[in-house]
Amino acid sequence: MCHGRVNTRLPVLERRARLVDAALAVAEQDGIAAMTVRRVAEQAGVALGVVHYCFADKDELLDALASRIVDDLTGAGSAALDDAPDIATALAAAVDGLWAGIEQSAGTQLLTYEITTHALRTPGLRAVADRQYAASQAAAERLLTLVGSAAGASWRRPVADLAAEALAFVDGVTLRWLVDGDATAARARLASFANYLATQAKPSRRRSSRPHHRDGFRR
Amino acid sequence: MCHGRVNTRLPVLERRARLVDAALAVAEQDGIAAMTVRRVAEQAGVALGVVHYCFADKDELLDALASRIVDDLTGAGSAALDDAPDIATALAAAVDGLWAGIEQSAGTQLLTYEITTHALRTPGLRAVADRQYAASQAAAERLLTLVGSAAGASWRRPVADLAAEALAFVDGVTLRWLVDGDATAARARLASFANYLATQAKPSRRRSSRPHHRDGFRR
């Protein structure tokens, strides 16, 4: 007979996954401080003890939650970019996609900041914060590389440096948006930074649709 | 008879100030979650009940703490800038001073992010986050205006916009520095943003403090 959809008697890994789902739901809604073992158990529809059976302690659950969020966020941001006539167009498209993803996940964004600060305060969770930034940095580098190739341009400075700067800016803009709720201003700020980034690229291959060429001089 | 230095029988306002001091010490050290009413009372050397006598509840104490931090941080950042030959020099000096202030107050910086996220999660503390950003925005505008006049330049775009962008960038750079501890990279990122800001200014008056005019022809 089929194994059915009942919640009881799940393999541990499956149970862990569902508990992380529950933890995410609670933390997204009411913040990291509200994510207690009790509420997670309640949200998952299991008894309190089950959580402690699947995770050594609360920190381990939080660690798993952080990994889950990192996977969700970096996985979502990897949509392909269409070819673009120039770097400004490609950057605008990238910013659009990026901001759309951010705007529809406000709770998760806020939660990310909460997890970062909490990890910095908790000795045993130091690796969590490192992982968050390593993943974000990698995603930013991937996106910039994609933008470059979509526009047929290359970057004048190391992509890692540009990605770090872009990441910092997006972080700051997002945090402020969470506070003031002004999405229009946030988008304008991102557009402004995209303008700056455009000055950091130079055409590296001839675009088929661009008859004229402009000479490159350094800085 | 003098009123002495004993801790007992203080006027309420003085007592409140000392409790905020204590709250700041605790929160800087161990984070906002560790800032319990009990620990604050202990740190201040008073009984638990005293805190509840001076503050209606914990949120009111936290509100006062947030105000205190905002005052400290924006007050510290208002050092005068010397006259500078050009905008790049003025910006470099401003960044130096800004970063020096940030680097020597890591605990407070982290605490600021914690307070922001906590305020966003707590309906009664919404005003706290708004106040933080209003003060930061004002300080950033003040600094940029100062930079402009020190270099005898004016900004091509509204100072408010540039300040908001600078604030976002500094926020993001600071948060990442708190995670990875790489002050050199942080400074490099700020310097890079200063370069961008320099392109947003144009000379508006002849420098007067120099008898020899090495004047600025724009290369």
Add this chain to the structure above:
DNA sequence: GTCTATAGTTGGATAGAC
């Protein structure tokens, strides 16, 4: 594997003595 029951802490808040 899952549940109930409970131990053991810690925290916010208040009442009432001094």
Add this chain to the structure above:
DNA sequence: GTCTATCCAACTATAGAC
């Protein structure tokens, strides 16, 4: 104004029944 004593709620974690 300050302190002690106490209430009550919520939390983490574990032990042991099923």
